[in-house]
Amino acid sequence: MSEFDAATAAVQAALDAGARYADARVMHRRYESMSARNGAIEELTQHESIGLGVRALVGSSWGFHAVPELSDAAARAAGRQAAAIATASARVPGPPIDLVPSPAVTASWASECAVDPLGVPLSDKGDLLVRATATMREHGADLAEGLYQIWDTAKWFVSSEGHRIDQRIRECGGGISATSIGERETQRRSYPSYRGQYGTTGWELVDSLDLTAHAARIAEESRALLTAPECPAGETDLILGGEQLALQIHESVGHAIELDRILGWEAAFAGTSWLDLAQLGSLRYGSELMNVTIDPTIPGALGSFGFDDEGSPAVARDAVREGRWVGVLAGRDSAAVAGLDHGGSVRADGWARLPMVRMTNVGLEPGPHTLDEIVAATDDGVLMDLNRSWSIDDKRLNFQFGCEIGWEVKNGRRGRMLRNPTYTGIGPHFWRSMDMLSSEIVPWGTPNCGKGQPGQIGHTGHPAAPARFRNVRVGVRA
Amino acid sequence: MTDTEAGIAGRVVELVRRLAGPDAQAEVGVTRRRLALTRFANSFIHQNVDEVAVSVRLRLHVDGRTATGGGSLVDPDGLTALVERTLAAARLCPPDQDWPGLLAPTPVPAGPAWDDPTGHAEPDDRAERVRAFVAAAGGLETAGYCRTSATVEAFANSAGHAATGRSAAAAMDGIARAGGADGVARLGVDRLADLDGAALGARAAAKARAAADPVELPPGRYEVVFEPTAVADLLENLSWYGFNGKRHAERQSFAEPGTAQFDPAVTLVDDPLHGSHMPFDSEGTARRALTLVDGGTTRALAYDRRSAAEAGAESTGHGMPGAATFGPVPHNLRLLPATNGAAPNGAGPNGGAADGAATHGGAATGGTDPGGVTGAVADPETAALVAGMTRGLLVSDLWYTRVLDPKSLVITGLTRNGVWLVEDGVPVRAVRDLRFTEAYPRALGPGAVLGLGTRAVRLPDRDDGVWWEAPPVRLASWNFTGGASG
Numbered sequence: 001m002s003e004f005d006a007a008t009a010a011v012q013a014a015l016d017a018g019a020r021y022a023d024a025r026v027m028h029r030r031y032e033s034m035s036a037r038n039g040a041i042e043e044l045t046q047h048e049s050i051g052l053g054v055r056a057l058v059g060s061s062w063g064f065h066a067v068p069e070l071s072d073a074a075a076r077a078a079g080r081q082a083a084a085i086a087t088a089s090a091r092v093p094g095p096p097i098d099l100v101p102s103p104a105v106t107a108s109w110a111s112e113c114a115v116d117p118l119g120v121p122l123s124d125k126g127d128l129l130v131r132a133t134a135t136m137r138e139h140g141a142d143l144a145e146g147l148y149q150i151w152d153t154a155k156w157f158v159s160s161e162g163h164r165i166d167q168r169i170r171e172c173g174g175g176i177s178a179t180s181i182g183e184r185e186t187q188r189r190s191y192p193s194y195r196g197q198y199g200t201t202g203w204e205l206v207d208s209l210d211l212t213a214h215a216a217r218i219a220e221e222s223r224a225l226l227t228a229p230e231c232p233a234g235e236t237d238l239i240l241g242g243e244q245l246a247l248q249i250h251e252s253v254g255h256a257i258e259l260d261r262i263l264g265w266e267a268a269f270a271g272t273s274w275l276d277l278a279q280l281g282s283l284r285y286g287s288e289l290m291n292v293t294i295d296p297t298i299p300g301a302l303g304s305f306g307f308d309d310e311g312s313p314a315v316a317r318d319a320v321r322e323g324r325w326v327g328v329l330a331g332r333d334s335a336a337v338a339g340l341d342h343g344g345s346v347r348a349d350g351w352a353r354l355p356m357v358r359m360t361n362v363g364l365e366p367g368p369h370t371l372d373e374i375v376a377a378t379d380d381g382v383l384m385d386l387n388r389s390w391s392i393d394d395k396r397l398n399f400q401f402g403c404e405i406g407w408e409v410k411n412g413r414r415g416r417m418l419r420n421p422t423y424t425g426i427g428p429h430f431w432r433s434m435d436m437l438s439s440e441i442v443p444w445g446t447p448n449c450g451k452g453q454p455g456q457i458g459h460t461g462h463p464a465a466p467a468r469f470r471n472v473r474v475g476v477r478a
Numbered sequence: 479m480t481d482t483e484a485g486i487a488g489r490v491v492e493l494v495r496r497l498a499g500p501d502a503q504a505e506v507g508v509t510r511r512r513l514a515l516t517r518f519a520n521s522f523i524h525q526n527v528d529e530v531a532v533s534v535r536l537r538l539h540v541d542g543r544t545a546t547g548g549g550s551l552v553d554p555d556g557l558t559a560l561v562e563r564t565l566a567a568a569r570l571c572p573p574d575q576d577w578p579g580l581l582a583p584t585p586v587p588a589g590p591a592w593d594d595p596t597g598h599a600e601p602d603d604r605a606e607r608v609r610a611f612v613a614a615a616g617g618l619e620t621a622g623y624c625r626t627s628a629t630v631e632a633f634a635n636s637a638g639h640a641a642t643g644r645s646a647a648a649a650m651d652g653i654a655r656a657g658g659a660d661g662v663a664r665l666g667v668d669r670l671a672d673l674d675g676a677a678l679g680a681r682a683a684a685k686a687r688a689a690a691d692p693v694e695l696p697p698g699r700y701e702v703v704f705e706p707t708a709v710a711d712l713l714e715n716l717s718w719y720g721f722n723g724k725r726h727a728e729r730q731s732f733a734e735p736g737t738a739q740f741d742p743a744v745t746l747v748d749d750p751l752h753g754s755h756m757p758f759d760s761e762g763t764a765r766r767a768l769t770l771v772d773g774g775t776t777r778a779l780a781y782d783r784r785s786a787a788e789a790g791a792e793s794t795g796h797g798m799p800g801a802a803t804f805g806p807v808p809h810n811l812r813l814l815p816a817t818n819g820a821a822p823n824g825a826g827p828n829g830g831a832a833d834g835a836a837t838h839g840g841a842a843t844g845g846t847d848p849g850g851v852t853g854a855v856a857d858p859e860t861a862a863l864v865a866g867m868t869r870g871l872l873v874s875d876l877w878y879t880r881v882l883d884p885k886s887l888v889i890t891g892l893t894r895n896g897v898w899l900v901e902d903g904v905p906v907r908a909v910r911d912l913r914f915t916e917a918y919p920r921a922l923g924p925g926a927v928l929g930l931g932t933r934a935v936r937l938p939d940r941d942d943g944v945w946w947e948a949p950p951v952r953l954a955s956w957n958f959t960g961g962a963s964g
Contacts (some may be wrong), residue, residue, distance in 0.1 A: 035803050041572050043802040046563055048549040051531070063601070066529040068550045085526045088601030092609045094522030122570040130572065143728055181729045185883045205649040265519045267660075268621035268653045271877075389880040391890045391913075397963060398913055400890045402882045422882065422890075424913070424960055453623050454515055454527065455940050476959050478888045478917045 003028070004166070007068040007158035012056040013079025015160055019056035019086065019354065022079065023159035025309060026052045026070060027351035029151060032118060034125055036146040039134035041126050051351035056082035060097040061089035062333075066352040066449035100343055101331040102312045104162030109306025110169070112299055113202035117150040117172040120203045132176045132211045139219035141178035147196060148174030148243035149447065151459075155309075171302060171459060173198030173445055174206050178219040180226050180452060187419060189218035189404055190386055193243045198445030198459070201300045214316040221405060224417060230422040231406050233475030237378055238423055239371075239468045241385030244403055246363070246444035246462035252427040253285075253292055254362040254460065256396035257319050258345075259330040259338055261357075270451050272396025274427070275325065277338055286431030289367050289467075292320040294329060294345065296360035301461035302445030303361035305347075310355060312344040319362060323432070331357050349456035356452055363444075363463030367437025371466040374436045376412040382474055383407045383414060384421045392427075400424040400476060423474045430469060438465035482641050483508040483632035486552050490536055491634050495559045502565075503539040503580050504636040507760055508532070508552075509630045512597075513942055516604035518652070519621040521612045523605060525611045532631065535799060541548030544574040548799075570877035570896055578783035580637040581793075586764045589643045589757035596670040597628035597646035607650060607675035615654040618686055622652025626670055627942040633762045641762055646671055647754040649938035653895060654682040659692060659908065661685025661853075662875055662895035664707050666938035666945045668754045684853035685874060689896040692908040694961050701870030701928070702956045703900070704865045705856075706935040709813060709948035711876040711891070712918055714939070716746070717808040719884045720919065721770045723781040723796075724805030727789055730884050732919045735776050739919060741927035742774040743816065748808035750795075753936060753945055755810060761797035768794050770808065774924060782806040809939075815949040818929040850904035854896070859931030863952040865903040866929060871912075871956075872898040872905055882915070890915045890959070928952040 001011075008026035014022035028050040035042045052075055053066035063085030067078045129146035136144030150172040155166045175196025179188045188194075191214040201207050240248065260266055261273040275283070296304050297315035307313055310332050319327040329345035330338070334357060348355040375383065389402035406421030407414045441463045449458035494504040512534045517525040534557065535548045547564030549556060551602075553661040597604075604624040612620050613828055626648045634640040648670040651662045662685065663678035704712075725731040732739070737770035750765040751757060757765055761783050764924060770778050781789065782797035785806055796806035855861045879891030892913050918928070932950030940943055 040575070043546065043800075044544075044567055044571055045546045045548070046567055047547065048551065048560070048563075049533075050550060053529075061523065062526060064525070064527040066527075066531070068530065081528065085528055085601045087518070088605045089523040089526040091602065091605040092518060092521070092523045092612055094520065094524060122567055126570070126572060143730070179730070181885065184886055186730055186885045263520075264619070264621065265524055267519055267619075267655065268623070268651065327871050352531050354525055354527050356525075389882050389890065391878045391880045391892065393892045393911060393913075393962075394877060394894055398892065398911075398960065400913060400915070400960070402880075402890075420882070426963065453517055453525075453625075453940070454513055454529075454942075476890070476915055478882075478886075478915045478920075478957055 001070065001072055003070065003156040004158060004164065006052055006075040007156055009072050009075040010052055010079040013076040014054055014056040014083045017080045017083035017101050019058050021057040021160050022054060023157065024052060024054040025351060026156040026349065027153060029153045029350060030118060031151050033149040034129060036129035036133045038144050039130055040139050041130065048174045048262060049350065052078060053348065053351045054078050054356065058083055058086035059090055060094060061086045061162045061413065063089055064354045091208065097333050098336040100335045100341055102310060102332060102343065103246050106164045107307065109167045111200040111304065113170045116196060117170065117203040117204040118152055128211060132215045135212060135215035136178040136219040139216040140223040141219040142181045143179040144219065146176045147310065148172065157311055159311055164406055165307050165311055167306050168202055169305060170202060171198060171200050173206060176211050176215060178222040180222040182226040187222050188388065189222040191218050193386055195447065198447045199300045200302060200304045202373065225405065225419045228417045228419040231382060231475045233419040235473050236380030237468060237470050238472040238474060239374055239381055239383040239409065240466060242440065242442050242464045242466050243444055244385055244387050245467055246464035247387045247390055249363060249462045249464055250446055250460060251390060251392045252399055254359040256427065258334060258357045259328045259334040262328065263334055263337060269453055273393040274397045279325065279435045281326055283371050284323055284432065285320045285428055286323045287434045289320045289434055289437045290320050290431055291324045291365040292362060293365060294319050294360055294362055296441055298361050298461065301361045301443040302459045303359060303461035304449065308344055308346045309348045310343055310346045313326050313346055324473055329357050329359060343354040345412045349458060353456050358429045358458045359449065359460040360462065361443065361461035363461065364465060366439040366441050366465060369436050369438050370440060371438050374438060374466060374468045375409055375414055377436065378409045378468065379411055381409040382418065382421060383409050384423065397427050399427065420477065422476045423472050433470040434467050435470055436468040438467060440465045483510055483630050484640065486534060487632045490534060490557055490561060491636050493557060494538060494636060497561055497865065498540050502636065505537040505580060505761060506634050506685050507535040508632045509629060511627065513627045514599065514604065515623050515625045516601065516608055516610050517623045518612065519934050521620045523608055526601060534560060536560055536564050538568050539574065539577050539735055540565065540568050542573045543568045543571040544577055573575045576784060576788060578787040581639050581762045582637055583639045584764065586641040586758045589645055590668060590751055590754050592644050593646050593669040595627055595863045596648050599626035599670050599871040603670060609672055610675030611652050611679035614676040615683040618654040618683050620652055620654050620679065625649045627874035631756050633758055635762055639762050641758045643756045643758065645756055648943065650675065650678055651938060652678060652682055653685040653828055656686040657690045659686055659689035660895045661689055662707060664937055666936045681856050685856060685896050688851045688853035692910040694910045694963060695899065697912065697960050699955045699957055702869055703860060703867060703870065703872045703950060703952045705860055705874050705950050706948045707875045707937060708873050709951050710946035711879050712935040713811040713813060713946040713948060715879060715918055717811050719881060719887050721779050721808050722805040723779040723785040723789055725809055726779050727785060732885060732887050733776050733779060735778065738924060739776045740771050740774040740922050741924055743927040743930050744771055744774050744922055745814040746771040747812045747813050747814060748780065748810055750810040752812065753810060755943060759795045759797040760799055761793065761952045763793045763795040763797060765795040780806040780808045809944040811946055812934065813948040815932050815934045850906050851898055852909060854898045854905035859933050860950045863929045863931060863950055864900055864905065867900045867903060867952065870900050871909065872900050887918045888915065889918055910962035912958040914957055915959040916957045921956060926954045928954055
């Protein structure tokens with residue numbers, strides 16, 4: 001039986017068992033990763049998984065069941081079980097649930113892919129990591145690591161409203177890191193970021209990174225950081241590189257605008273949000289330079305798709321316009337609760353996981369400056385780049401980030417290197433202090449966004465560019 | 479069911495022999511797991527999931543080269559494809575100079591007792607506990623989950639070693655919310671029958687009410703009492719970054735075996751079979767209790783076969799998928815409680831077993847409320863520690879902790895789910911959450927532990943099969959580096 005047939009059987013069985021709405025996803029995912037350490041392959045893993053997950057709405061209660069089989073009997077049993085679980089949910093019932101409309105379409109979509117990443121010979125991929133990590137060792141790194149990851153996901157979605165959508169999304173990326181180890185601490189430098197850059201693209205993305213060309217530089221920088229002066233403590237102007245700003249967006253904007261968090265659905269684990277729906281459209285989130293979009297249509301960005309896992313088409317929307325909060329990431333049920341008219345941001349990490357509100361591509365529109373102009377305009381500050389640690393409270397307000405490297409900025413010039421740069425602040429205060437933003441946008445990919453119980457790993461994109469923030473507390477340490 | 483998984487593992491080993499020749503070395507793990515989680519928020523069940531998953535993991539070493547493959551397809555075609563794919567991958571890999579070889583046939587102990595009602599729990603069983611939690615919160619808004627899991631696993635390798643096991647476990651984790659303040663109750667157990675939703679809900683509600691109207695305190699160093707929910711974070715980070723044999727070999731760990739790195743009150747034992755767990759690891763090595771820190775002195779590190787061979791040591795049964803990259807991590811770490819009558823600062827006998835985990839979530843006050851903010855102290859263990867504190871903070875939970883430097887294990891994070899200012903042994907005010915930046919080994923170092931409770935509580939991790947067990951702990955100093963306002 002076909003994947004669509006299995007999904008259809010599961011949906012029908014859920015309806016027959018009393019569901020008023022049901023949808024089912026068959027997913028077939030192939031995954032490959034390779035890591036290298038100090039000039040040798042450390043681990044090569046390949047994994048292939050296929051199964052079916054079905055979601056049933058009985059009354060106003062949800063149930064979800066997933067099985068690793070696609071037979072007609074297994075699919076029907078899964079649909080019945082999803083309805084039974086939904087019935088059990090009604091023992092502790094909530095308010096009425098509706099779904100905002102989503103056009104019932106029959107469609108196919110595939111991400112762009114010039115070079116099939118699983119088709120590139122393993123020997124070529126291994127040689128790349130071996131070469132890059134060997135070069136880092138030759139240039140002083142105590143620990144030289146390289147990694148690539150590839151996901152090739154096919155999915156078939158059917159709903160009781162008539163959706164019938166298949167998609168194939170290929171994602172890949174990679175990166176390298178050099179660590180130098182001192183008596184009491186370690187220093188790390190990475191390229192292009194710690195786990196690398198990722199996108200919904202083919203191997204051409206990894207080729208474009210030219211990992212080996214950056215290996216010697218980051219190794220030497222990691223060694224130099226061991227004896228660099230420590231980032232001073234105090235308040236100063238802070239210039240962030242684009243990669244770090246991408247994570248700042250992810251943590252202090254992307255998660256904060258997730259509607260399930262705003263509604264309290266994640267209160268016990270991921271947390272809530274400082275945002276209040278009553279202020280949607282009026283709240284001042286940041287400075288007027290701050291324009292953030294929710295855009296799953298960006299070709300090649302890691303959070304792109306044709307349709308989300310509820311069958312809603314990819315549509316670009318504003319989240320923050322000229323500093324004002326105007327949009328959220330939503331699903332069909334959360335949008336209905338909030339009185340909004342669209343979902344479109346619901347995804348599941350594989351067939352065995354419940355679709356939930358996830359970031360797509362949440363990022364900044366370009367500003368009017370360049371990094372060079374920002375540095376030149378700064379009399380006294382610190383430039384920080386590449387994330388090393390990240391922590392933020394459960395309302396997405398109080399954050400502290402550490403970066404791999406910092407530089408003193410004095411009288412418009414980048415000066416000496418600084419080690420252990422950290423900065424801390426409160427989200428809206430921080431974003432309101434952004435007074436310069438570069439036009440040099442890169443759609444950074446984050447392949448490790450954790451959320452949900454059981455845990456799910458999301459893949460998100462964050463267009464970002466260097467920017468300056470005024471009067472930020474830096475140099476926090478133990 | 480176990481025969482089925484063992485049969486699949488055996489078939490994969492045979493396929494490897496047939497397709498790769500008699501000299502190929504294969505390790506096969508087959509896992510069938512049912513994971514169900516009933517989740518509630520705004521005091522109703524909003525997500526309710528139940529998954530059945532099967533996975534086959536194959537590590538293959540052939541002609542001196544190694545690759546790992548896995549999949550969910552267990553029919554003959556699927557297994558053949560897995561072996562062929564992994565074989566092709568191995569042949570393209572560079573030589574693996576550090577291959578540790580396979581484990582020879584070795585006895586594996588039986589795992590902890592299997593509890594049938596837990597292994598076969600129904601959605602109604604979980605929903606009933608959620609209903610009780612919500613009802614016991616007395617009208618406060620609640621959120622959390624009730625989880626049950628059942629795992630059957632088989633291992634076989636081409637050296638003739640084989641093992642099977644099964645485990646079942648349950649957990650509940652919930653908060654109650656009062657005026658923007660949260661209180662938490664969290665517990666992991668081997669038997670679903672030991673999860674008392676009402677007791678947990680009442681505890682969370684009492685803590686939430688006690689956390690209302692918090693004041694903001696200036697950052698700085700404070701003496702602290704950490705409840706077990708907070709101590710679990712210390713154990714997790716020490717495990718990942720400190721007692722990890724691979725990280726130690728890379729000189730990225732603070733751990734120095736043979737050195738008194740911790741306070742004498744600290745004894746840490748990784749003890750997988752103390753709770754529900756498979757009796758063997760992903761390489762077939764028998765799991766056993768491993769004392770990592772004994773009376774403050776670091777004694778051991780966790781190894782899988784590869785990291786052990788590199789260190790000239792023996793595997794300690796910590797093989798796990800991904801260990802080649804992340805290293806072997808103790809996942810069932812216990813901070814042993816004070817023995818009866820031995821807890822510093824008056825935390826004396828109260829009927830608790832010296833090494834037993836509490837199997838309850840704690841009553842709302844435990845009858846030991848020392849006065850001050852009613853409900854802030856929820857059990858006798860914590861009460862005894864708080865009573866000895868002249869000025870400090872009582873902390874329920876830690877959140878979003880991340881490593882600034884793995885070697886010194888400097889970590890930043892925040893408090894969550896309740897903080898109280900304690901003066902003269904009495905919690906006098908609820909306090910807004912604080913950010914900290916602290917070196918964990920230093921905070922537990924010689925002279926830094928002022929008291930331990932005499933009963934430990936098992937705390938479930940995000941990942942099923944992982945848990946941390948600890949009593950409340952009183953520490954001399956904790957470095958809070960920011961208040962709620964920045």
